[in-house]
Amino acid sequence: MKLVVTVDVExxxxxxxxxxxxxxxxxxRLPTLQELFNQFGIIPTYLLTYPVVRDRxxxxxxxxxxxxxxxxxxxxxxxxxxxxxxxxxxxxxSMLCNLPSTLQFEKLQRLHEAIRNNFETAPVAFRSGRWxxxxxxxxxxxxxxxxxxxxxxxxxxxxxxxxxxxSCFSPKPYTFTQxxxxxxxxxxxxxxxxxxxxxxxxxxxxxxxxxxxFTRAPFRRFKLGSLLSRLHLLRKVWLSPEIxxxxxxxxxxxxxxxxxxxxxxxxxxxxxxxxxCGPFIRSQADxxxxxxxxxxxxYLARKDGIVxxxxxxxxxxxxxxxxDAVAMRDSxxxxxxxLTGTA
Numbered sequence: 001m002k003l004v005v006t007v008d009v010e011x012x013x014x015x016x017x018x019x020x021x022x023x024x025x026x027x028x029r030l031p032t033l034q035e036l037f038n039q040f041g042i043i044p045t046y047l048l049t050y051p052v053v054r055d056r057x058x059x060x061x062x063x064x065x066x067x068x069x070x071x072x073x074x075x076x077x078x079x080x081x082x083x084x085x086x087x088x089x090x091x092x093x094s095m096l097c098n099l100p101s102t103l104q105f106e107k108l109q110r111l112h113e114a115i116r117n118n119f120e121t122a123p124v125a126f127r128s129g130r131w132x133x134x135x136x137x138x139x140x141x142x143x144x145x146x147x148x149x150x151x152x153x154x155x156x157x158x159x160x161x162x163x164x165x166x167s168c169f170s171p172k173p174y175t176f177t178q179x180x181x182x183x184x185x186x187x188x189x190x191x192x193x194x195x196x197x198x199x200x201x202x203x204x205x206x207x208x209x210x211x212x213x214f215t216r217a218p219f220r221r222f223k224l225g226s227l228l229s230r231l232h233l234l235r236k237v238w239l240s241p242e243i244x245x246x247x248x249x250x251x252x253x254x255x256x257x258x259x260x261x262x263x264x265x266x267x268x269x270x271x272x273x274x275x276x277c278g279p280f281i282r283s284q285a286d287x288x289x290x291x292x293x294x295x296x297x298x299y300l301a302r303k304d305g306i307v308x309x310x311x312x313x314x315x316x317x318x319x320x321x322x323x324d325a326v327a328m329r330d331s332x333x334x335x336x337x338x339l340t341g342t343a
Contacts, residue, residue: 001257003264003301004193004311005037005044006150008076008127009062010270011051014278016094019081022051027058029273034065036291040298043069043310046270047076047127047150050083053114066119072310074125075111075146079132082107092162095132105140112144125311127151132163142190148315150265152194155208155236167212170204171196171256173263173318191315196239196265198252203259207234241290242268242280246297253301263314264306266297 009030011022030046037044046065052058065071079096080089084106087093096104116122125148126141133151141149157165173193199207211234237244237252244252253264271277272290281287302308309317 001253001262001264001305002307002309002314002317003266004309004314005042005266006074006125006127006193006195006311007033007044007046008049008267008269009046009052010049010076010078010129011081012271012274012277014271016080016089016091018089019051019083019085022081024052024055024058026271026274026277027052027055027061030061030065030270032291033270033273034070036295036298038070040302040308042298042308043071045072045074045125045150045311047074047125048111048115049076049078049081049129050111050114051078051081053111053118059118063119072125072312073115073119073121073123074127074148074311075108075115075123076127076129077108077111078129079104079107083110094130095158095161095163096128096130097132097134097137097164098162101136101140104137105143108140108144124148125150130161130163131156131158131166134164138190146190148191148193148311150193150195150267150311152192154194154197155199155204155211156197166194167208169194171198171261171265173315175319191319193263193265193311193314193318195267196252196256198237198256200235200237200248200251200255202234207236211236239264239266240268241266241293241297242272246293246300249297250300250304253304253306263318268294 009027011024012026013022046062048062062073066073077096079087079099080094086103087099092098112123122145124146126146127149128137128151131151131153133149138149152169153166154169154171155167157167159165171194173191175189175191198204237248239249239252241249256264269278272281273287275281275283275287281290
């Protein structure tokens with residue numbers, strides 16, 4: 001079983017804040033995190049927002065790590081602080097997938113070029129801010145040459161936040177292709193490496209169907225879904241030390257192994273490195289607690305035989321040969337149906 005680490009390296013301000021107020025001081029703490037990764041031989045993927053890329057000091061820190069071959073660099077688009085700034089700031093527009101396609105592409109292109117200019121390499125891995133990903137975003141990042149996306153959150157809906165519904169997706173990687181002429185010699189194939197999310201008990205697809213059933217009438221008024229989650233019978237867990245304990249994350253790992261999953265994607269934000277930058281870390285004590293949790297989980301994972309690999313290697317491992325055209329069409333059909341709510 002293999003594990004990748006993907007970190008959203010973003011501004012200090014949590015939420016939809018005007019771009020002129022964005023700072024990236026938390027990135028100053030990144031070398032401490034990188035030291036921990038180096039101890040385990042981990043090459044993380046740092047997914048960068050525009051405020052980070054425009055901060056010379058933050059770029060200098062990241063460039064030193066990147067030039068040493070200790071990380072991979074990808075893209076993380078927060079539309080509210082990525083130029084051009086044409087749309088009103090609100091919850092709906094904070095989801096990249098809700099913006100007009102042309103504006104999506106302009107923002108993605110500006111961020112893509114800023115990263116390429118600062119790191120002298122074109123990023124190929126992407127994650128949409130607030131998980132605001134859909135088929136149109138996929139088309140736009142393919143146009144820019146991206147080959148890996150990691151925006152899908154299995155068994156999770158962001159509909160209440162004006163975002164996509166990924167309830168029908170599993171944590172298993174897949175590929176899909178868009179039916180349009182791609183640019184820059186692209187073959188039009190995008191590998192999806194979802195964030196790792198699953199349930200502590202039972203087969204995942206069965207669990208998510210039960211959750212869906214219990215959140216509908218007449219069960220909804222009894223809050224059976226919440227009750228079963230508190231009893232750990234339908235407990236959904238993210239592979240993220242921001243919100244989970246090492247013990248629960250390891251329980252999820254073993255559940256996934258027992259169900260035949262071969263790839264794990266550990267996710268968190270760089271804001272956890274500085275207290276007060278987000279909802280998960282409020283103080284210096286919280287900062288230390290986070291690092292201990294991360295260290296403990298990585299130690300337990302390695303002891304359990306988990307192999308740490310870069311995101312690019314994981315994509316090659318998951319899709320070592322061109323995908324059959326029929327399989328790609330079927331996969332694309334699933335993606336389109338799930339993202340448009342017609343599955």
